[in-house]
Amino acid sequence: MFDAIIVGAGFAGLYMLHRLRGMGLTARVYEAGGDVGGTWYWNRYPGARCDVESLAYSYSFSEELQQEWEWTDRYPTQPEILRYIGHVADRFDLRRDIRFERRVESARFDEAECLWQVRTDQGDQVRAPFCIMATGCLSVPLEPDLPGLADFTGGIYRTNLWPHEAVHFGGRRVGIFGTGSTGIQSIPVIADEAAQLTVFQRTANFSIPAMNAPLDPEFVREFKARYPEHRAHQRLGLSMGSGDLEVVARDRKPALSTAESAPQEEIDRVCKAYWSRGGAHFMTSIGDLMSNEASNRRVADFVRARIRAIVNDPATAEALCPTTHPIGTKRICVDTNYYDTYNRSNVHLIDLRKHPVKAIEPGGVRLADRFVELDDLVLATGFDAMTGALLRMDIRGLGGRRLKQAWREGPRTYLGLMVPDFPNLFTVTGPGSPSVLSNMVVSIEQNVNFIADILGHMREQGYRSIRAKPEAEAAWTAQVNRLANATLYPKGGSWYLGANVEGKPRVFMPYVGGVGAYRKACEAVAAENYRGFDFQRSPPALSSPSGTQGA
Numbered sequence: 001m002f003d004a005i006i007v008g009a010g011f012a013g014l015y016m017l018h019r020l021r022g023m024g025l026t027a028r029v030y031e032a033g034g035d036v037g038g039t040w041y042w043n044r045y046p047g048a049r050c051d052v053e054s055l056a057y058s059y060s061f062s063e064e065l066q067q068e069w070e071w072t073d074r075y076p077t078q079p080e081i082l083r084y085i086g087h088v089a090d091r092f093d094l095r096r097d098i099r100f101e102r103r104v105e106s107a108r109f110d111e112a113e114c115l116w117q118v119r120t121d122q123g124d125q126v127r128a129p130f131c132i133m134a135t136g137c138l139s140v141p142l143e144p145d146l147p148g149l150a151d152f153t154g155g156i157y158r159t160n161l162w163p164h165e166a167v168h169f170g171g172r173r174v175g176i177f178g179t180g181s182t183g184i185q186s187i188p189v190i191a192d193e194a195a196q197l198t199v200f201q202r203t204a205n206f207s208i209p210a211m212n213a214p215l216d217p218e219f220v221r222e223f224k225a226r227y228p229e230h231r232a233h234q235r236l237g238l239s240m241g242s243g244d245l246e247v248v249a250r251d252r253k254p255a256l257s258t259a260e261s262a263p264q265e266e267i268d269r270v271c272k273a274y275w276s277r278g279g280a281h282f283m284t285s286i287g288d289l290m291s292n293e294a295s296n297r298r299v300a301d302f303v304r305a306r307i308r309a310i311v312n313d314p315a316t317a318e319a320l321c322p323t324t325h326p327i328g329t330k331r332i333c334v335d336t337n338y339y340d341t342y343n344r345s346n347v348h349l350i351d352l353r354k355h356p357v358k359a360i361e362p363g364g365v366r367l368a369d370r371f372v373e374l375d376d377l378v379l380a381t382g383f384d385a386m387t388g389a390l391l392r393m394d395i396r397g398l399g400g401r402r403l404k405q406a407w408r409e410g411p412r413t414y415l416g417l418m419v420p421d422f423p424n425l426f427t428v429t430g431p432g433s434p435s436v437l438s439n440m441v442v443s444i445e446q447n448v449n450f451i452a453d454i455l456g457h458m459r460e461q462g463y464r465s466i467r468a469k470p471e472a473e474a475a476w477t478a479q480v481n482r483l484a485n486a487t488l489y490p491k492g493g494s495w496y497l498g499a500n501v502e503g504k505p506r507v508f509m510p511y512v513g514g515v516g517a518y519r520k521a522c523e524a525v526a527a528e529n530y531r532g533f534d535f536q537r538s539p540p541a542l543s544s545p546s547g548t549q550g551a
């Protein structure tokens, strides 16, 4: 028996384990992968890189750790992040409490004992008063709806399940589906190696150049000397707060409050400056970019003009210009040489909206008007985001109520951390928290610390159970929706909204208010004796008005 069971050994699970240990609590971690790393364990595709800058995408909890680790580039590659997280696991001796290659299949709350019973696919069964889901926001790959895919006789490579051994595309004709962040990162790298690369694009996406480069040792030295200050800025970051290190510290205000009525030269000047600085920080250039459609359109026009300027063939450039959604409402992509890649003679773009796929055949892709012969297929077709990993498990709370049932109309949480009928069950960076709209490591540390503080409070007060009050969940969920609806985000048809999964309720899942506002909300809750949470010294009883039996 442990004090807590943690599901997942990525950034969230590892830090949760470290915090619990520091409090003298025992925990067992179950991880489906063969090692630590979470998303960085699985996503080994060519070009995989974080779109948040290295010096920001790292833990802040240990001064020694952040001083000793040396990053090489402005943006870290997947192998480098994996080495970093492996180093963290070793440095804090975390592996001994982790069981790898075990996927948690079910978690059931035993009301009489006030214990979570967790079962894995390998037959492990453990019990603990607390269960903490550190299962990641993008960890359930989506199988694309491509008829005949199983008949393809060449290699099929899924970016999010990429083989551990090297894959060679030299001399081969490769096709790729998916032009989200993953496709956009891998296309230039695969194009460098493959004889031919055909990109099958369903939706054109906005991408900003990363302007990646090796880190200057002098910059790193100065940055590290002021790490606490930088971390403080990151913790109060902007809602799109990816990677904006030096900028966050210097000028936290957008360069222009609106682009709607600004002179064209002014928009060009500001957008060019942000474009050449590189990265997702581009999205913070204009104050009302995510709330004013006219303003958004002018910035989108700037990016479309850049695409037309980079891509030589006018028809290809036009097909690459996104027109289906306001910029930023699908996650902004950050690339190295993405648009330039279409100037290569070995790269071809197929616009699936004009040339739909009829079927995948053994030797290639049959379109309505042609056949594309292929040796290999790469699928960069996304994830069942945010709720996928939680709902894939059979989670049952009070009265046997299933999480699937509680979330049948979309996820509802209090602070993204708890669901009323599921006492003592926490979700790290769950729906309703800033999560994917923020630097994940910053959000993970904040959530984990908040959960650890709650457990400390419970121990001090002799409480055995905690649950979110239904009215607190309702109010928080309404706020999450209200904030999202005041922005352009819901217009994006994105995975933020569940729009990439057939039948998934269309609910905007992350909290758009930013990590600063969210942190303040959590601090206010804690200061008011954990307002909205109900603590009990005895096992909880089913009392929620919504507490129906499992469906």
Ligand code: NA7
Pocket (backbone or CB within 6 Å): 138, 144, 145, 146, 177, 178, 179, 180, 181, 182, 183, 200, 201, 202, 203, 331, 352, 380, 381, 382, 383, 495, 500
């Ligand atoms: P995304 O952003 O969900 O992108 C998936 C892409 O795959 C997107 O372009 C989809 O087009 C495309 N897709 C999905 N199914 C199909 C089919 N059947 N045919 C053609 N194209 C298809 O996932 P990523 O892995 O790129 O990025 C996810 C996040 O991971 C990223 O934001 C980072 O945070 C890390 P669609 O737009 O649906 O038309």
